[in-house]
Amino acid sequence: MADIDPISLHDPLEEQFKAEFEDRLEAAIARPDTENTVRPFLFEKTISFAVIDSAGTIIWTDRKFDDWLRQDDIDIEIGAAVSKKREAAHALIKDRSQRPALLTYASADLAQRWFVLEPKLSTHVRTSDTIVVAAVSLSHMTDEIEYAARALGMSNLEARVSAALFAQGSIKRAAAQAGVTYHTARKALSGAMKSVGVSRQTSLMRRLSELATVSAPPRAAVENILIDVFDLTRRDAKLVHLLCEGYSRSEAAKVAGMSAAIAKDRFAHIFLRLDIASATDLPPLVMGAFASAMLLQETPALIETGRRARAPLRLIRSTDNRVIAVNDYGPETGQPVLIAHSSLSTRHAFQTVVDCLQQNGYRPFSIDRPGFGLTDDLEELPDRFATGTDDVVTVCDKFGFEKIHAITRGGAFHVLALARSAPERLDRVLVINPDLLQHDCSQRKGYLGMVRYAFDRYPDSIEKVARWIASTMSRKRIATIIRVGIGDAPADLESFADARNFDDYLRSIMPFSTGRLSGFIREQKGYVLQKEIEGLESAHNWTVLLGNSDPIHDIEEIRSYWTAKLPGARWHVFQDAGRYISLSHTEKVVALLNQSASQTE
Known part of the structure; x- marks a missing residue:
């Protein structure tokens, strides 16, 4: 998959998207509610492509296709039918290692949406009767x-x-x-x-x-896909999903309302149909079918994951048995620093920041708040930004942290809620370009400004718009979002010219594309619907950093609002910075964290 320069990219479709964004946003608000589509993350090594003509002759294959499959695994009759009807079809086969693989045959017009996944396809799909075959095999995961x-x-x-x-x-x-x-x-x-x-x-x-x-597709969606991909009956699809949920065959039969004798016959038919020997084969096969079906969606962006760094993920159980996702970057001997993510991202921190913190004796860690990334959701609190503060305490107790430092860009309200509920846990706090509630802004510029203004006018459409934005995400689209989000701030432009920073941002925002949006939706409602947020009596241990070229807010409005919320806090303005001060001035930011809380500006 070709790398994309996030800043110098000049794609006609992306330029059109930027030019038409406000109109597209209005259209998304006006359209009827649509079913939430959950899309899985896949990895490049789990999908391969071949191009054939209407006679079944292979025109081109990628290396993985040749490694996994044999030429006669391609069904000429299916290819001919797809070419004639200009549609798509699925087929289940066994690969060279006798593991299940799913082939999706698509006509030339449908296959064009896969060009973003494999750019080489565009050079081989030249005529209307060309067929593209996508092979998905999760056994490579x-x-x-x-x-x-x-x-x-x-x-x-x-x-x-x-x-x-x-x-x-x-x-x-x-x-x-x-x-x-x-x-x-x-x-x-x-x-x-x-x-x-x-x-x-x-x-x-x-x-x-x-x-x-990063996906947990609902039962109804899975059953529909099993019917479509494997031609199962509704009853058989229900049995498959019940087995995947952990029911025994007898328990699944009882839930499905059928006798043991009928169920035995149906299970024998299902296992023969899917060519598997045990129920253990079902989850990867079902997820593979789900991924294959999602390839035919209008924006099959989840496949193009790019380079994925292996963050040190820990999954911790909360007191109510929820999963809390934590990236603990280490080392164990460092002073713990919580990197609180923004409402527009997840727990994946910029490695540039992580490295600098570690070099200064810190142990950075980050937590997905409820409904973000891999953390299970919970019922929201009256202060929507306080949802998840107990998770921070749970993680601190698990890791043995009595006190932590905190640093955040875009998560200031969450850290403020943490300071109110567990002040004994927080030592020094560094807040970068803190946000404002919508009614406290005289203006909100740029791409985010349009979205928040739309949310303010149509608060009931927040979820609908969020799902529309998430459904359009791709590597190119996120490059566009960054570009319009940072405006012309030179420091931010330079920061995102570094592909490593872009990949880190991509990693942080792409989980929204899977449909896991409840946390994002809750906090966006907070920005629009909450009228007041309680401040602190004393914020002597807080430092607020502002970029003079912030492309979204008027920094004097920020100073006025947050001075009232954080009495006694220190302030530092970077004249040559924009929104992402932690990237453009990383060492200076960490140096400010190092300073004693008793020092004043």
Whole structure:
């Protein structure tokens, strides 16, 4: 997949999107509510492409296609039908290693939406009767599954065997791949299920696949896809999903309202139809079918994940048994610093900031707030920004942090709520370009200004607009969002000319594309609907940093509002900075964090 320069990009479609953004936003507000589409993250190594003509002759394949499949795996009759009817079709096959793979055949017009996933397709799809075949095989996701397993607290052995079971489908084959005995593999899987809190291997595979793809598709959506992709009946699709949820065959039959005898016959038919030997094969197969179906959506952007850094993810259980996602960057001996994400991002921090903090003796960590990223949602509080402050305390207790520092850009209201509810936990706090509630702004410029103004006028449309924006996300689109969001601030332009910063931003914002938007929606409602937020009696340990070229707010309005909320706070204005001061002036920002709280400007 070709890299994209995020700042110097001049794409006609993106230029048109920028020019028409306000009209598109109004259209999104006016259109009827649509069903929420959950889209999974995939990885480049899980998808490959081939191009054939209407006679079934192969025109081009990528390297992965040749490695996974044989030429005769392509069905000439399906290709001819797709070419004639100008539509798409799915087929389930076994790859060279006898693992399930899903082929999606698409006519030339439908295949054009895949060009962003594989630019080389555009040079080979030249005539209207050309067919593109996309092969999806999740058995190549073992690294991601093992990563998710370790985040759940599994031992190295448990994680390795769990990932091998996901790839191989049977304990015997998983043991061979993991290089252990059958007995050792069974024992490791027993420990893995205990770590996750499930009693069946199928449930374990489902949980790991959802974590690795950042998606938990609802039952109705999965059943519809199983019917479409595998031509199952509604009843059989329901049985498949019940098995994936961890029900035994007898329990699934009872929930589905059928006798044991009928269910036995239906299960035999399902396993024969899907060409699998056990229910353990179902979660990766179902998620693969889901991903294949999503390829045909208008914006199949979730496949193009780009370079993904392996952040040190930990998944912690809250007191009410919710999952809290934490990136703990280490080292263990450093002073803990919470990097609180903005309302427009998730826990993935800029590595530039992380590196500088570590070099100065800190241990940065970041937490997905409820409804963001991989953290389970919970009921919102009257102060919407306070939702999740208890999670911070839970994480601190888990890690043994008595006190933490905090640094944030865009999450100031959340840190303020934390300071009110758990003041004994916070030492020094650094806030960069804190935001304002909508009714406290005399103006809000740029792309974000348009969105917040629309939210202010039509608060009931916040969720609808959020889902529209998320559905348009792609690597190029996010480059456009950054470009229009930072305006002409030279320092920010230079920061995002660095591909590493762009990739970090991409990593932080793309989870919204999976449909996990409840946290974002809640906080956007907070900006628009909340009339007042309580300040502090004393903020002597706070420092507020402002960029003189902030493209969104008037910095004097920021100073006036937050001076009242944070009496005694220090202030520092960077004359040559924009919105992303932590990127353009990283060392100076960390130096300010180092200063004693007793110092004044």
